[in-house]
Amino acid sequence: MPISKLDPIDRQILAELQDDGRMTNVELARRVGISAPPCLRRVRALEEAGFIQGYHADVDARKLGFEVQVFAMVSLQRQAEVDLSAFEALCRDWPLVRECHMLNGEIDFILKCVAPDLSTFQSFLTGALTAADNVASVKTSLVIRGAKDVPGVPFDVLEARLAQEA
Numbered sequence: 001m002p003i004s005k006l007d008p009i010d011r012q013i014l015a016e017l018q019d020d021g022r023m024t025n026v027e028l029a030r031r032v033g034i035s036a037p038p039c040l041r042r043v044r045a046l047e048e049a050g051f052i053q054g055y056h057a058d059v060d061a062r063k064l065g066f067e068v069q070v071f072a073m074v075s076l077q078r079q080a081e082v083d084l085s086a087f088e089a090l091c092r093d094w095p096l097v098r099e100c101h102m103l104n105g106e107i108d109f110i111l112k113c114v115a116p117d118l119s120t121f122q123s124f125l126t127g128a129l130t131a132a133d134n135v136a137s138v139k140t141s142l143v144i145r146g147a148k149d150v151p152g153v154p155f156d157v158l159e160a161r162l163a164q165e166a
Contacts, residue, residue: 015155021055061114068115069143073107077136096124
């Protein structure tokens with residue numbers, strides 16, 4: 001289902017679920033102005049089409065004892081697809097790595113990592129990340145505080161763009 005096939009109700013369903021994925025189908029249907037059965041059918045179709053990739057709780061890492069958040073900028077020695085894929089596979093296996101993004105530019109990957117303390121992160125950094133095959137260099141930046149962390153996409157921007165195209 002390409003984006004052009006999404007009608008305003010589908011987009012509103014996505015926006016509402018992005019803001020609150022725990023609401024009941026009845027509440028979602030009320031918010032988007034349709035009855036519950038067609039709302040549930042639409043949600044299932046959006047899930048099957050891959051627009052909805054999952055539902056997650058937004059947990060407070062610090063309250064769970066993960067006091068350290070670090071961004072690691074990783075450069076690889078080789079950037080052949082097999083090497084990039086191998087590094088991505090490693091990242092998926094490392095529990096402290098919560099996000100991994102391949103970039104265009106001076107660095108190849110940026111990793112968002114969490115750890116309970118600096119010594120745990122340092123052990124990961126020296127024992128796993130910098131020791132990994134094909135890693136040329138790693139630069140890290142410790143997060144002091146976060147100012148914004150909003151998942152998903154800005155639906156108001158999407159709606160404005162679609163209105164201009166119409």
